[in-house]
Amino acid sequence: MKFERIHLIVIGISFLFVSCKTLHPFTEAEKTLIASGTAETPFRVVQITGKQDSIVLRTPGSDVRNFANDATFHLLVERLKTTLREENGVGIAAPQVGISKNLFLFLRLDLPGQPVVVAVNPKIINHPDTTVCFERDGCLSIPDRSGNSVRYPWIDVEYWNEKGEKIQERLAGYSRRNTFTAVIFQHEYDHTRGVLFIDKLCE
Ligand SMILES: [Zn+2]
Numbered sequence: 259m260k261f262e263r264i265h266l267i268v269i270g271i272s273f274l275f276v277s278c279k280t281l282h283p284f285t286e287a288e289k290t291l292i293a294s295g296t297a298e299t300p301f302r303v304v305q306i307t308g309k310q311d312s313i314v315l316r317t318p319g320s321d322v323r324n325f326a327n328d329a330t331f332h333l334l335v336e337r338l339k340t341t342l343r344e345e346n347g348v349g350i351a352a353p354q355v356g357i358s359k360n361l362f363l364f365l366r367l368d369l370p371g372q373p374v375v376v377a378v379n380p381k382i383i384n385h386p387d388t389t390v391c392f393e394r395d396g397c398l399s400i401p402d403r404s405g406n407s408v409r410y411p412w413i414d415v416e417y418w419n420e421k422g423e424k425i426q427e428r429l430a431g432y433s434r435r436n437t438f439t440a441v442i443f444q445h446e447y448d449h450t451r452g453v454l455f456i457d458k459l460c461e
Pocket of ligand 1: 396449
């Protein structure tokens with residue numbers, strides 16, 4: 259009986275430990291990286307030219323849980339905003355700074371003021387059967403290279419914003435002559451799955 263009771267206690271403690279672990283949105287290594295600077299400190303953007311970096315870029319992310327009130331999550335978002343601004347980009351995904359999570363920032367080129375939007379655990383839930391060849395795609399992680407990429411002209415998406423509110427909307431725009439919000443979302447979404455624009459080149 260005594261043995262069984264101890265056994266149960268051990269199982270109970272293990273269960274608590276596992277539960278606490280899943281409540282935290284980030285690993286210890288991720289927390290250390292995020293906390294290595296303030297909101298105004300840009301991250302180093304990983305590059306496909308580096309061996310370890312390219313492994314990071316090819317690693318699919320995992321969903322972020324319980325993030326809305328997590329200080330580390332909000333610091334990550336602020337540092338990503340700083341990085342995007344410093345790099346002059348239109349979008350940046352967490353895996354590009356070494357955080358393998360399903361999270362990215364994208365510019366709403368189609369809205370007044372072109373606000374930066376945070377997309378957590380994004381999904382593309384609908385798209386047309388037809389694709390377009392988007393001109394001169396480029397990536398902060400692929401230096402000195404641009405190329406045309408296969409994209410959907412519009413997408414229906416679902417994601418959570420930084421406040422933890424669920425958003426569902428249709429994003430359109432696939433031309434550099436007009437706006438290309440739908441393409442930015444697809445490019446950044448691909449990063450969360452370890453996919454790069456050089457995987458979907460077209461003439
Ligand atoms: Zn990119």
